[in-house]
Structure formats: structure tokens, C-alpha cells
Amino acid sequence: MSVLTIREPGKKVLATGAEAFARGGLEAGIGFFATYPGTPASGVGDSIAEVHKELEGLYFEYSMNEKIATEGAIGAAWGGVRSMVAMKLAGFNVAADTLFTVIRGEVKGLVIVHGSDPGQQSSGTEQDNRFYAPFMHFPVLQPSSVQEAKDFVLKAFELSERFIVPCIIDAPSALLHGSGEVELGVLPKTFPATGELRPHFVKTAHDVNLGRPGRHKVLLMREAEIREYVASNDLNRVVEGDADWGIITCGMAFGYTMEALNILGIENVPVLKLGMVHPLSPDSIGSFLKGLKRVVIVEEGEGFLEGQIKAMAYDLGLNVPLVGKEWFSPVGMLSPSRVAVELSKGLGVPLSEQFEHLPLEFIEDTERLAGSLAFPSGGSIPMPLFEAPRRVRTFCVGCPHRPVAYGIKKATKGKHVIGTDIGCYAMMEGPPFHLGDFKICMGGGIGSAQGLSRKVQDTPVIAFIGDSTLFHAGLPSVLNAAYYDANVLLIVLDNRWTAMTGHQPTPATQETPHGESVRHVDIAKLLRGLGVKWVKEVNPFKPDKVEALVKQALKKPGFKAIVTKGECTLQKGRRDRILKVESEVTYQIEAEKCKMCDICFADFGCPAIVLGQGEDGSDMYQIDPGLCTQCGACASVCPFDAIVAREGQRGK
Amino acid sequence: MRHFNIIVCGVGGTGVIGLGELLRKAAILEGNRVLGTESRGSGQRGGPATASIRFTTLDENEGYNDRTTLWAGSVGAGGADLMIATEAAEALRNAHYLSENSRVVLNTFTIKPTQTRQEIKAKSLKYPSIDKVVAMLQQLTPHVHVFNASEMSMQHFGSYRTTNPVLVGLALARGLLPLKKDTVKSLLKGVAKDALELGFQSEVGSESDQGSS
Numbered sequence A: 001m002s003v004l005t006i007r008e009p010g011k012k013v014l015a016t017g018a019e020a021f022a023r024g025g026l027e028a029g030i031g032f033f034a035t036y037p038g039t040p041a042s043g044v045g046d047s048i049a050e051v052h053k054e055l056e057g058l059y060f061e062y063s064m065n066e067k068i069a070t071e072g073a074i075g076a077a078w079g080g081v082r083s084m085v086a087m088k089l090a091g092f093n094v095a096a097d098t099l100f101t102v103i104r105g106e107v108k109g110l111v112i113v114h115g116s117d118p119g120q121q122s123s124g125t126e127q128d129n130r131f132y133a134p135f136m137h138f139p140v141l142q143p144s145s146v147q148e149a150k151d152f153v154l155k156a157f158e159l160s161e162r163f164i165v166p167c168i169i170d171a172p173s174a175l176l177h178g179s180g181e182v183e184l185g186v187l188p189k190t191f192p193a194t195g196e197l198r199p200h201f202v203k204t205a206h207d208v209n210l211g212r213p214g215r216h217k218v219l220l221m222r223e224a225e226i227r228e229y230v231a232s233n234d235l236n237r238v239v240e241g242d243a244d245w246g247i248i249t250c251g252m253a254f255g256y257t258m259e260a261l262n263i264l265g266i267e268n269v270p271v272l273k274l275g276m277v278h279p280l281s282p283d284s285i286g287s288f289l290k291g292l293k294r295v296v297i298v299e300e301g302e303g304f305l306e307g308q309i310k311a312m313a314y315d316l317g318l319n320v321p322l323v324g325k326e327w328f329s330p331v332g333m334l335s336p337s338r339v340a341v342e343l344s345k346g347l348g349v350p351l352s353e354q355f356e357h358l359p360l361e362f363i364e365d366t367e368r369l370a371g372s373l374a375f376p377s378g379g380s381i382p383m384p385l386f387e388a389p390r391r392v393r394t395f396c397v398g399c400p401h402r403p404v405a406y407g408i409k410k411a412t413k414g415k416h417v418i419g420t421d422i423g424c425y426a427m428m429e430g431p432p433f434h435l436g437d438f439k440i441c442m443g444g445g446i447g448s449a450q451g452l453s454r455k456v457q458d459t460p461v462i463a464f465i466g467d468s469t470l471f472h473a474g475l476p477s478v479l480n481a482a483y484y485d486a487n488v489l490l491i492v493l494d495n496r497w498t499a500m501t502g503h504q505p506t507p508a509t510q511e512t513p514h515g516e517s518v519r520h521v522d523i524a525k526l527l528r529g530l531g532v533k534w535v536k537e538v539n540p541f542k543p544d545k546v547e548a549l550v551k552q553a554l555k556k557p558g559f560k561a562i563v564t565k566g567e568c569t570l571q572k573g574r575r576d577r578i579l580k581v582e583s584e585v586t587y588q589i590e591a592e593k594c595k596m597c598d599i600c601f602a603d604f605g606c607p608a609i610v611l612g613q614g615e616d617g618s619d620m621y622q623i624d625p626g627l628c629t630q631c632g633a634c635a636s637v638c639p640f641d642a643i644v645a646r647e648g649q650r651g652k
Numbered sequence B: 001m002r003h004f005n006i007i008v009c010g011v012g013g014t015g016v017i018g019l020g021e022l023l024r025k026a027a028i029l030e031g032n033r034v035l036g037t038e039s040r041g042s043g044q045r046g047g048p049a050t051a052s053i054r055f056t057t058l059d060e061n062e063g064y065n066d067r068t069t070l071w072a073g074s075v076g077a078g079g080a081d082l083m084i085a086t087e088a089a090e091a092l093r094n095a096h097y098l099s100e101n102s103r104v105v106l107n108t109f110t111i112k113p114t115q116t117r118q119e120i121k122a123k124s125l126k127y128p129s130i131d132k133v134v135a136m137l138q139q140l141t142p143h144v145h146v147f148n149a150s151e152m153s154m155q156h157f158g159s160y161r162t163t164n165p166v167l168v169g170l171a172l173a174r175g176l177l178p179l180k181k182d183t184v185k186s187l188l189k190g191v192a193k194d195a196l197e198l199g200f201q202s203e204v205g206s207e208s209d210q211g212s213s
């Protein structure tokens, strides 16, 4: 049973941070929840999606993008219900236009869970979005544990309603993906299906039209009120100690600091834990700083607290030495080990024996210490103590993107410029295909390919986009490219799911994992409707057909599109297991025909094709029946027809 | 207050995340305070995957305290009491979690990375033998337990899918995992229950043994 629907107040359960945020929203009695998936924040929406049918009155959607999710939530809040959104850091940029603009009006009862990603485990940047707060004038909370993840949602709604501003909760991947104990509160019986149109709605429309600087004044006044409020609230707290130096910290860094102090055997240092990192209260900060000989600021990301606290100390006339990013580089995530090592270096205290056997360079590279659980994408993996074989992320066994890549590569023979985009298909940039010359943000591939095609005429310009990415940010670009007839070949990799972020549905989804059909959008028709004159569909599991079609398309001038239509194997496999569908064929490599040319293994690279041993003990390529999903793509890759389909169930 | 730290490592697709969840649930059912985390986002597709399980058992009448309790989901360097490697070479990648007190449960299953044409030609892929993996781990800790759980799973249940319950059964029977078999079993369904029993009853392997049966 999902922790979201347990009705036993006081019970302690194990939950992920993502689930705790969702549970917090439900305990707060939200009437509207919208999200667009993005690691690390996806779990918040996914856990609600799983159960929302049981939650009477709650409206839930996977919106097309973060801007739409936010606008939806603003509308619902004006409709008189508490509303919540969740998104990853990059999504906040997409929603930023709306958020900057709406503060000219009045919104209350809106909480945004913002997934940050120090260490860049699943993001293109480490961007510290807390810096939006000082000029958006929103309060920002940073919980330190899974329990606080839930509790802070309720506090955020109180703040949002009391001060009539949206409230942001910042949650890094370590919190969202982490698990811990949560004591459950009361779940409402039903959720508000309807609300009363709030007066702010009218006022907002009025103010947006006028755009008066008067609003700016109001926002600053409210910020001042929040500063006063937080000084008297329990969002911030002090772990008492009688040392002559202190630590100020927030979010996950609080727990890391407490563990680090324990590792170092330091028991008496006072620690100020800030639950609200914007706006800060000079009263609480000042009274902590007073009398201390030195204060260390431990935070993930840039020196957001550090800059503000240094400015406050100056204004308060306090001459206490403050150190932050000088010790804790903004690069990468923190961890107890990393905080312990940096504190030991900075304070000149010995490091505990826990680290004794580790090589010195390992200890010194504290980012590696922190990143023990963080494997940044693209294969740059923290160096281990002993060398382990390099592993490059690749497509799943039987993924539809692999044969498409193989077909495109054969068609262009490397002569192309490819603007790729965000999603599983972006792994075509890696070996063995190397397809992808630039990648910006969602929708950026097709966007930039158009401009490029105006100035580069002797090399074919190709743009990739996935179905979810097309719906998120691709459609205006496609319209632009079609309208101005840019000489670009668009390849839409329609695998029917937002696969990369954990298989959320898209408008191209045709069937649920349980086999129910769902209404869906025909992408080829959509493209034609946008004015793309040449649109062809192809089965991705036929690389020879993909190759032929790409060759044909590249001969056509102007804007044209190919849609590869084949479901993500993982989702298809899930459904087949649930419905107990078994393949009637198996694929095998016939030893007599195989010439060990390496094509299927190295150039195509399905991980189910393995180097085994023939009967005489010599090297031989084989298909591992335990791994193969019977997609059949490799059969047409072999120039000697050595890969064949055999009737009969697979032998496992 | 006693803390126990487990690191599960393997390759995406070998059930690392699921195993982490199972052990965390078992630990909380036995009344411990539990924390953990896992690598997400890349593990699914052949990349390295890890999950951590940390739990605290309180002595009678003992309370929690900000300064001595666990906060982070991740295990620190040298901080693993137990490592479970579902894929052999991944134990090496995560060796920095080990200290001389750590116990290692090593599955002999191997997944060789895909290779490029150049790598095949240059024979540059160095995938260590199980003996070598064990020897390297033994430089850090004498407590390396080697099992062929994938093979056992394939032999008895016709699939690798039940490997991890077999591995957990093997670890439980040897006292490497401070949890009760019945707790773990209550969280499993169908054939996974049988797989746990298979591992639990099995007499294969012993400390630093090659466990080749």
C-alpha cells in the first residue's frame, strides 16, 4: 500500500523524500496537483499518480511542461483550493516567466517543490535556483530530513496563505531519492473538488494590465513581514553548544554536518539550522553570531547563505570571521565524509580512523568522497580504489532507439550535423554511434538546427526529438521550421513514453502497462497539421528501412520529418509480463554462418549479444536468451544472415 | 545505539534498487530507525547502480539525539558493515566503502561492458577474474563471501530474476545480515519466497570460498 493513502495518524512509516512531499500535500488538503517529470523531482508526481483515483476530489495531471503545470496550479489557487506543483531545476527555468510575472498579482495557497541536483546526478547543470528568490521575493524552505519534507509542505501552505505569495521548497536529489521515517498526520476524507473564486483573481487581472511598480513595493513589504515572522517561528532552530565557534547550515547539509561532527568527535559546537533560507531574519542570525569567534557556513550549491550572512554581519557591525565556500566548494554534492574532511582540514583537527586505510588522494578529492552514490551521466565515474571496467550507459536490450541510430549512421556515413535533445535517445551521442553534435535544453535541438541550416549548406542538418520533448517544447519550433521551411530533417523518436524520467505517459501513449487502450495523439498527423509537407513513419526495429528512408529524406529540400514508432521495450516488457504474453520466436546466431565480423557486437551493440564460446572452445558471438527481448532488430544488421529467428518459446 | 550500514552495488537491471527497498522495509519492520538512498536515472541502462541501507537499533530506554543519530541516506567512505555485490566487478568500483571490519557478499555473476571496435582490436577491456576480484577485496577485508546465486537461481527457477532473494537467503543463514529470515520472507511474494529459502538452506560456499557449486 502506498504511504500516501495510509489513514493511521501517528504511525511511523518508511517513505522516500519524494513520497513525503506528496503526502504533505495530501495532508494539507490540496485540490490540484500538476507536474512535468524530471529527475530528481519525478517521484513526487509519480507517487500521487499511482493513487490519485482513490483520492476523491483531487485533480491530478502530468502537464505538457512545467510552465503549464505552474499556470494550472495558479489558476486552481485562484479557484480557491490549495495547489501544488513539482519540477526539476531545469523546469523551474521554463516556469520562471510565469512566476516572475504572476507576482505582480496575488496568489496564495501555492507550493512548488523544486528538485535541485548538487552533484548533477541527472541534470545538465548544478544551477542553484535559490538565487531566484531574492528577486522573485518568494520564501524558500529547505528541509533536512524525510520527516521535514512532509512537515514543511504544511508550513509552506501556511506561509503562502498568510503572506499571499507562492512558497518554494528546495529538495536535492539526496532528499527526494533518499528514504527515512515519517510520522503520518491526518489525511482528509476527501479533497476539495470545487472552491470559491478568490478576489485576488480580479485584482490580479487588473494589476497585470497596469504592471505598476507599486506591486514591487508590496512584495518588499511582505518580505519584511516574513523576516519578522520567521524569527518567532520554529522553522529555524539551534542545536546548543558552548564552543567559541559555531556553524550555520541548512537542508541536507545540516544532517551531514551533525554526522561529520560525530565522526570528528566534536561535541560542543553550537549549530544554527535554517529551515527558511529566504528571506533570512537578521535578528536570528545576529543573535547566533554574537559572541562567537568564528562561524562556518555549510551549504550545498553556491554561497547563497554565506553572501547574505556576511552582508548582515556587516550591517550589524559584527566583526566575526565567516567562512563558507572557501572550505566547501560549490561543485558537487556534500556528504558526511566530505564535510568531515573539509572541517578537519579547515580546523586543523585530525580525521578519524574511518578513513585511515584510504589513499591520500582519495581523501583529498572530497568530491569523490561525497559522490560515492552519485554517478554523473556520461560515464565519468568517481575513481574507485581498484580499477573496475569502464561502463558506458547504453540503451536497454531491445530498445527501439538503437536500431534507429544504426540506420541513421549507415545512411549519413558520418556526414551530418545533428542537433539532439533530452531523453533516452540522446545516448546515441555515445559509443558506438556518436550521433549528436549539439544538445541544449528541451526543444533546443530543432530550434538551433534551423538557424544552423541557414548557414551550413553542404552538410545535412538533422534534429532529433522524443515524443515527450516534442510535446514539451518542440511544437512551436516545428511550426517555425515548417513555416519558414528550414532545410532540416526532423526525426521524432516516438517510443510512446517519457522513458528517461521513469516512464510517465505522454499524449503518444497508446496502452497502459495493464493493457488498457488510452486516447492518443497521432504525431504524424500533428506534424502535417503544423504544415510539415513530407512526413513518413517507420518501424524502428527495421534498421534497413530506417536507413533507406533517411537517405530518401535527405534528398528532399526544405523541412521534412520521419516518425519512428516503436514502444519503449521496458514498458512493453512490463505489459507482456502482466498479461503473460510470451514471444513465439527466439533469436540465435548460427555458428556456421557467423564470420566474427563484430558488426552485431561492436557496431550495433545490443547487450544481449555476448562473446561466448563455441563447442570447440573458440570465441563466438551468442545471444543470451535470458536477456534478449526478441525485438528482431539485429537480424537485419548481420550481413551474412547468421542471426535467425527460431519458432518456439525461449529456453529459459 | 548501534548503527548498521549496508551498500548494495551492481549494474542497472540486476535488481539493486529493489534489493535496497526490501532490506530497508525489513529493517523498519524489526523496529529499527531506517535511512537510505539509491543512485537513480542512469542505472537502468547498464550503468553502475548502488543502493544504501542504514539502520539504527536503540538499546532499552535510549533516545535519539541530534549529535549521535544518523542523518544521511548514503554510507560514508570506509563505513559499510556489509556490502552486497550483485555483479562481481562492481564490488571493486565501490571498494572505498569497505574497511577491515566490512563483510562482503559477492555474487559471481558478471556483466561485461559493451566494447567498441577499437577496444576489441586492442583487447583493452580488462575484466578481472573472480579470483582477482576476491584477492583485491581481501586486501581490504578478510571477510569476503563468494556465492554463485545467479546460477542457483537459473538452475532452480529458470531465470536470473530470483537471484537476489537467493543471495539474501545465503547472507542471512551465515549471520552476515542482522535481520530475521521471516521478516524478509513476509515482504516477498511467490517464487521469491522459495528463492530466499533456497539460499537460506543451501550449504554452498564459506568465507572467501569460491563457492563454485
Ligand SMILES: Cc1ncc(C[n+]2csc(CCOP(=O)(O)OP(=O)(O)O)c2C)c(N)n1
Binding pocket: A036, A037, A038, A039, A088, A090, A091, A092, A094, A422, A423, A424, A425, A442, A465, A466, A467, A468, A469, A470, A493, A495, A497, A498, A499, A500, A501, A506
Ligand atoms: C525543462 C526540463 N524538464 C524536464 C527534464 C527532464 N527530462 C529529461 S529527458 C525528458 C523527456 C524524455 O522523454 P522523451 O522525449 O519522450 O524521450 P525518451 O526518454 O522517451 O526517449 C525529461 C522530461 C529536463 N531535462 N528539462
Ligand code: SF4
Binding pocket: A394, A395, A396, A398, A399, A400, A401, A424, A495, A499, A500, A568, A569, A570, A571, B044, B045
Ligand atoms: S528505457 Fe526504454 S527508451 Fe530508454 S533506453 Fe530503455 S528501452 Fe530505450
Ligand code: SF4
Binding pocket: A397, A398, A587, A606, A607, A608, A609, A623, A627, A628, A629, A630, A631, A632, A633, A634, A635
Ligand atoms: S533480437 Fe537481437 S537486438 Fe533484439 S534484443 Fe535480441 S539480441 Fe538484442
